[in-house]
Structure formats: C-alpha cells, structure tokens
Amino acid sequence: MFRFFSKKIYEIEPDAFGLDISDESFKFAQLRKKKHSLALTAFGAGGFSKELIDDGEIKKEDNVVAIIKKALVNPQYGRVTTRHVVCSLPEEHSFTRVVQLPKMDVTEVGEAIKWEIEQNIPLSINDVYYDWQFVASDQKNIPHQDILISAAPKKLIDGYVSVMKKCGLIVKSLEVESVAVSRALVKGLKTDGPVLLVDMGATRTSFIIFSGSVPQFTSSIPLAGKKMIGAIASVFSVNEEEARKLFFDVGLDKIPHDGKVYATLEPIIKDLAEQIRSYISFYESHSMHEHEHPGAVAVQKVLLSGGVSNLSGLNMYLALALRIPVETGNPWVNILQEPLREVPELSYRKSLGYTTVLGLALSGMQKTSL
Ligand SMILES: Nc1ncnc2c1ncn2[C@@H]1O[C@H](COP(=O)(O)OP(=O)(O)OP(=O)(O)O)[C@@H](O)[C@H]1O
Ligand SMILES: [Mg+2]
Numbered sequence: 001m002f003r004f005f006s007k008k009i010y011e012i013e014p015d016a017f018g019l020d021i022s023d024e025s026f027k028f029a030q031l032r033k034k035k036h037s038l039a040l041t042a043f044g045a046g047g048f049s050k051e052l053i054d055d056g057e058i059k060k061e062d063n064v065v066a067i068i069k070k071a072l073v074n075p076q077y078g079r080v081t082t083r084h085v086v087c088s089l090p091e092e093h094s095f096t097r098v099v100q101l102p103k104m105d106v107t108e109v110g111e112a113i114k115w116e117i118e119q120n121i122p123l124s125i126n127d128v129y130y131d132w133q134f135v136a137s138d139q140k141n142i143p144h145q146d147i148l149i150s151a152a153p154k155k156l157i158d159g160y161v162s163v164m165k166k167c168g169l170i171v172k173s174l175e176v177e178s179v180a181v182s183r184a185l186v187k188g189l190k191t192d193g194p195v196l197l198v199d200m201g202a203t204r205t206s207f208i209i210f211s212g213s214v215p216q217f218t219s220s221i222p223l224a225g226k227k228m229i230g231a232i233a234s235v236f237s238v239n240e241e242e243a244r245k246l247f248f249d250v251g252l253d254k255i256p257h258d259g260k261v262y263a264t265l266e267p268i269i270k271d272l273a274e275q276i277r278s279y280i281s282f283y284e285s286h287s288m289h290e291h292e293h294p295g296a297v298a299v300q301k302v303l304l305s306g307g308v309s310n311l312s313g314l315n316m317y318l319a320l321a322l323r324i325p326v327e328t329g330n331p332w333v334n335i336l337q338e339p340l341r342e343v344p345e346l347s348y349r350k351s352l353g354y355t356t357v358l359g360l361a362l363s364g365m366q367k368t369s370l
Pocket of ligand 1: 022023024025026200201202203204205224225226229244247248305306307308309310311312352353354
C-alpha cells in the first residue's frame with residue numbers, strides 16, 4: 001500500500017526494514033532471505049514521551065527524529081543494514097476498505113474509487129493520499145470485482161515521510177497497521193472464511209476482519225493495556241510499575257489478592273468482548289464481499305496479537321463470551337517454517353508485541369503490494 005512513494009524511483013525494489021511507530025513507542029525489525037524461509041537479522045524498540053505523538057499525529061518532529069535515529073544504530077539485536085524502510089500508518093486516521101464495483105476498466109475504476117473515498121471519509125479527496133488495488137479472486141464468472149482501498153490524510157502522511165527523511169531513511173512504502181498485522185498473522189495471506197484479528201497494544205486495540213486475501217473491515221478503539229493498568233493502579237493505589245506487575249502476573253486469575261485484580265479487569269474485558277461481538281455482528285450483517293465462499297460470512301475464529309494478548313486467562317474469557325474459538329496468533333507464520341513461532345533472540349510471548357513490525361518487515365522483503 002502507498003507504494004507510490006517509491007514506484008517511479010526504483011527499477012528493482014530494494015529490501016527494506018520495518019518501522020512501527022505508535023503513540024508512545026516504536027519498534028523496528030529487519031529480515032533476511034534464507035534458503036527456505038526468512039531470518040530475523042535485527043530488531044529494537046524505544047519509547048516516546050507523551051507529548052511527541054498524539055493520536056497518531058507527530059507533534060514534535062525533531063524529538064521523534066532524534067529518538068528514532070539513536071535507536072536505529074543501537075538495536076537490541078543485530079544491525080540494521082539498509083536505509084530503505086516500510087513504515088506503519090496509524091489505523092485510527094487511515095481508511096481501509098474493500099469495495100465492490102461492477103467490472104469496468106482501470107480509468108473508470110479510478111473515478112469510482114474517488115467517489116467511494118469521498119462518501120466514506122470526512123475529508124476532501126484533495127486532502128488525502130489514496131491507493132488501491134484489485135483483489136485477486138478464485139472465481140472467474142462474477143459480474144463484479146473487489147477493490148482494496150487505503151486512504152489517509154496528506155497532512156498525516158507528509159509528517160511521517162518527513163520524519164523518515166530526517167532520519168536519513170528512504171520510504172519504500174507506508175502501510176496501514178491492519179495490513180501489516182494481517183501480513184504477519186494470516187498464513188499465506190489467505191483464509192477460507194472470515195477471521196477476526198484483534199491486536200491489543202498499549203494505547204489502542206485494532207479489529208481486522210480478514211477474509212479471502214485481504215482485510216475487509218478494520219477499526220480501532222482506545223481501550224488497551226494502558227487503561228487496564230491504570231485501573232489497577234487506581235484500585236490498588238500503587239504506581240504504574242507495580243500495577244503493571246499485577247497485570248502481568250495475575251491477569252484474569254480469580255484467586256490472587258482475593259479476586260481484586262480480576263474484579264478490576266473483568267468489567268474492562270467484558271466491555272472489550274461486547275465491542276468485539278458487535279463488530280462481528282456488524283460485519284456478518286453487512287458482508288457483501290463473500291463471493292469467494294458464498295454463504296460463509298460467519299466469523300470462524302479470533303486471533304489475538306499485541307502485547308496484551310499475553311494476559312493470562314484472556315483467550316478463555318473471550319472464547320466463553322463470544323462462543324467462537326479464540327487463539328493467540330503466531331506472528332512468525334509467514335517468516336519461519338512451521339511449527340516454529342519464535343527465535344532465540346525474540347521469544348514467542350515478546351514477539352506478540354512485535355506483530356505489526358514483523359508484518360512491515362515482511363512487506364519490506366516482498367515485491368508486490370499485498
Ligand atoms: N506479559 C504480558 N502480560 C500482559 N500484558 C502485557 C505483557 N507484556 C506486555 N503487555 C502489555 O502490552 C502492551 C504493549 O503492547 P504492544 O507492544 O503491542 O503495544 P504498542 O504497539 O506499543 O502500542 P499501540 O499499538 O497501542 O500503540 C502494554 O500495555 C503492556 O503492558
Ligand atoms: Mg501496536
């Protein structure tokens with residue numbers, strides 16, 4: 001997605017590393033081709049203080065640049081050996097949608113896409129960058145075609161591109177978080193029916209309905225780890241560090257501390273489960289993109305990722321609340337040979353928080369857009 005930044009410049013697409021920028025943190029990772037799989041050659045992470053990026057918008061560019069530059073030359077493991085980068089775009093300001101159009105030629109599609117974008121986002125078409133691509137279908141004789149659209153405000157993208165430039169990096173592409181998460185978690189980037197990916201980070205939880213070969217619907221809510229840890233800090237009157245420890249160690253276990261941690265977290269997780277349920281219902285009742293698998297609109301399972309997917313008892317709670325299978329995803333599924341799900345340098349549990357950046361790093365090794 002958003003490859004137009006590099007399209008005209010390169011004859012041969014360069015390999016790139018991935019850089020995931022969140023409101024309060026960033027992560028980077030680089031992969032290398034091996035004979036039958038890929039290998040992780042570098043990764044690292046760092047934090048931003050609160051006022052530098054707000055809701056995905058870069059507010060203090062020079063500070064952000066200085067922090068990223070410093071971290072890139074000092075990874076937690078390995079060495080970053082390229083200046084080419086695939087960088088994430090925040091979900092909450094981006095628009096990703098599959099639209100269905102009658103069969104028409106490329107120029108007509110271009111016009112129809114403009115119209116679709118104008119209908120769906122509260123911005124003028126002149127204020128956004130957008131990109132689109134045909135979605136491959138196994139079925140030949142259908143009268144329409146699916147098209148994946150991504151759009152994001154120019155102001156936002158210009159901010160990210162400017163930061164990359166000032167870091168001495170060359171943007172290969174910009175990828176909306178949901179596309180990166182899908183690329184990391186969905187094996188071969190193909191499913192038989194709809195699967196809901198839920199990436200739970202520190203500040204945001206993203207919902208992605210992936211079906212066929214693309215994310216069909218995406219959205220993001222500000223209910224995530226920070227709120228949960230904040231609730232524990234307030235109930236137990238402890239600082240953030242102690243609250244985080246309780247969060248990590250106890251999670252949804254009902255026994256320790258007379259069930260007080262559970263009682264604090266349960267209403268928040270219940271709210272999350274309700275939001276997931278209504279998201280699934282919305283998709284199932286509005287789905288019209290299922291000609292690949294007629295009738296198969298029921299979401300088959302939920303795959304969790306992001307740091308909070310480590311929370312003990314979360315899978316079980318959500319599975320009971322949603323009455324569909326809930327599994328923790330494997331962000332290495334398209335990188336390593338199965339059944340591997342970690343490398344010595346980055347454990348499985350830790351790598352769940354690296355899902356987005358592993359998806360970006362994978363994109364950096366590929367020659368086509370999705
Ligand atoms: N073992 C664990 N148990 C429970 N929660 C954990 C664990 N490890 C990390 N977390 C939580 O995961 C969150 C960080 O997840 P992640 O790295 O996916 O977020 P992020 O990408 O930085 O943030 P965001 O995507 O929301 O901007 C933090 O709230 C952290 O407390
Ligand atoms: Mg994240």
